[in-house]
Amino acid sequence: MTLTKNKYYFEALDYFPYNMAECLDALNYALSYEPEDADSLCLMGRVYSEVLKDYETGKKYFEEAMQSNIGNINTPRYYIECLLSNEDYEEAEKLIGYALRMKGIDKSEILNCKSLLMERKGEYKQALEQLKEARKFSYCRSSLEILEDREKLIKDKMPVPRTRKKATA
Template identity: 80%
Template sequence: MTLTKSKYYFEALDYFPFNLSECMDVLNYALSYEPEDADSLCLMGRVYSEELKDYETAKKYFNEAMQSNIGNINTPKYYIECLLNNEDYEEAEKLIDFALKLKGIDKSEILNCQSFLHERNFEYKQALGVLKEAKKFAYSRAALEILEDREKMIEGKMPRYKDQKEGGD
């Protein structure tokens, strides 16, 4: 990461997501200085995925970011979220398996993504099991609260079976 590129990358990050016009301008400057910078490519992927909902273009940027720096721990979470939103579940599952092996990655975030994958496949028990595991790797109160809220939401989606007779006794 060159000093000039760093300046533009951090400017773009500061603008994201509130001023997309300025974000894109400085992000393009950053990529002109270092076209293979994983962080800049990841942020461009986020613009396309999170703001423009253009998942196919976003996937190209995320893929480039991964190819540029396979060990970059910032990219997998956002790439997985993009894949889930685009319903590319098999690809997401492979990336989750890979990401969980990366040294230094926030495992609670990746496991939370895995719970989304299970939830989208209507596998609620598995989703809850993954969230239980994710809580072991949550090292802040905010992260733990997010996981607990997800648990409550998934529990609310689970079918309820009652052994009640119709008509009452």
């Protein structure tokens, strides 16, 4: 059954997010073959959180994916993004801490999420520090460019320090 489930999962992944009708058909088939498959549950969570903007339902799928396979390195990033979009900052912070200890996870992506969390809280200096740390774990040009763009965005948001003019006598 695993080969059949994988076939439908990869079809769903291929259709996501451009052909949602076909994506959901394939995803439902994959989940019918293996209802506890973490990757399929994660993709279903992404459908709800990223496409439908139904964060609560997305969170349920992500939670189920995490319970099904706690070591799956694909789920935390998307789950964190869902939590941030839903303004569940405390939960996101806990999941970020857990994800950073996972072996094999892309720490650059997780630290970028942590930077986004800090930015949403208005803690711009801490957000920049997280991006600096994320750069250490960035091993390709495209991810480095994403981090550089985020750094520019955060710097543009930072309040400009006011300087006082000296009074001339």
